[in-house]
Amino acid sequence: MPRHSPRRSRPDERVEHGIPRVGPTGDDAPMDRKRMEFYTALGYRAPSAAATAQTTSGVASADVSELPPLGPDDLGALRERFLREPEEVLSLIRQDLGAPVSEGALVHVLQELEQSLREPEAALQALRQPAFQARASVSLPPDFTFPLMTTEIPIDASRTRFEPVADLRGWLLFSGRAWLHGGWHRAEFRRHDDAHHATRFRYELREPAPGRPVEVALFGGFGTGEYPARYVARQLIMRGERLEYAVHLGGVYYAGRRGEFDAHVAEPLEPLLPVTTLMTLNAGPEMRSGGTPFYRYLDERRGASRAKQVQEGSYFCLASERFQLIGLDTAYFEPGRHQEPALLSWLESVLKEGRQRGATNILLSHDAPYRYGEARHAGLLEDLRELAVERAQVDVWFWGATPYGALFDRSAALPFLGGSLGHAGLPVRAVTPGLKSPAPVRFLESHARFPEWTDLRPELGNNGYGSLLLHEDGTLGLQLLDWRGNVRCTAKLAREGDGPLTYQHLETSESAL
Known part of the structure; x- marks a missing residue:
């Protein structure tokens, strides 16, 4: 601007x-x-x-x-x-x-x-x-x-x-x-192929073992410091060493400032750092401050002998033999897009390697490929159409830009499962069931923040997050929980033979559709 x-x-x-x-x-x-x-x-x-x-x-x-x-x-x-x-x-x-x-x-x-x-x-x-x-x-x-x-x-x-x-x-x-x-002084972008990044932004994901699945928390829109976000953080901390990985899908408000990272992200999540590998995606709000506080937070998190904190840049791949968690930067170069040739090439190679060894490719981004209630797909899906649609190299895609909890099924035009998990802390209006959706809706968090009997703020939507369990047999367990700790939805994702990943089981605590 x-x-x-x-x-x-x-x-x-x-x-x-x-x-x-x-x-x-x-x-x-x-x-x-x-x-x-x-x-x-x-x-x-x-x-x-x-x-x-x-x-x-x-x-x-x-x-x-x-x-x-x-x-x-x-x-x-x-x-x-x-x-x-x-x-x-x-x-x-x-x-x-x-x-x-x-x-x-x-x-x-x-x-x-x-x-x-x-x-x-x-x-x-x-x-x-x-x-x-x-x-x-x-x-x-x-x-x-x-x-x-x-x-x-x-x-x-x-x-x-x-x-x-x-x-x-x-x-x-x-x-x-x-x-x-149009934003502020932009930080220098960190690339995986810089000589001083020997990791190439690829890190080890623990291999699930019998009776020892890998738990990953997924939550977006967390950076408000308000009480729903604090209660989400409390739940993550209480999981202790069981929670080996957590990914914030972006959103530090109002504008991704240093003080906002300090107060809204670093302070509430500090108890996680000795036991949980925390990864953080870049987002539009963070780029209002040019990304400098975002990178600073990554660097500070890696300091103080925190061996589990490995993230160096704004995109990454956590990989085991069976699973890959692939985080994208959809904010630095253009809001809601992923068109930078070097980043597309990196993503293509990571997805291809996962496919070749039979791993489940789990894509993570702040911005969404589509939105509930909107007929048109987002520009981000067009950017990744060849990889995610034509080659069908993405099994499930979770994003944090849409501030409500929802799970979506695949369709002929969208051959991957989808999940909106951007509701950890940002206050938004409750979602209306029954709207048109680009992909079939399997779960929609349409409840209010407070129980109906309280008659408190019925216009506000419910806040929460997702918990993903990666099992040694290749199946995935998924729960959506709200800010008070209620399980709102439970799902099992698995394949039939060499077929695509599907919902083999999905149960809601109460009907949300």
């Missing part, structure tokens, strides 16, 4: 789309501090360590290589762009948030933010008002509980952080610069 410089304007200028055209006020150190307090109160996560430096927004930031929050000048530039191209700006925001943000809602939030950044002390006081808190209050029923519930992870049903419309203010402040400028 081209960079636009804000036009200085006077307070008495005309009003367009209900937005007064006012210029930025002068910045000074006390104002900067108050703005930073305001940002923090709304969910900004500054880097936990490093020397602070002054950015062009007038906001103190510890690392100019990551996306700063939206400052007064860039807020003005975003407003100017919206006034010139309202439909283009709305389309960009709707696409990124996956929600029907209205023009009226955007106008209201732009007005509110303009006032808040001009008078951050007053905005802070408004956030602290008991009346404001009372309006937002949604109480848990006294008898609401579940086995994993703990006071260490408080549940506040009133929180709306990261919700596409209710938290539009936060999304604009903390992702707005990426929408305005």
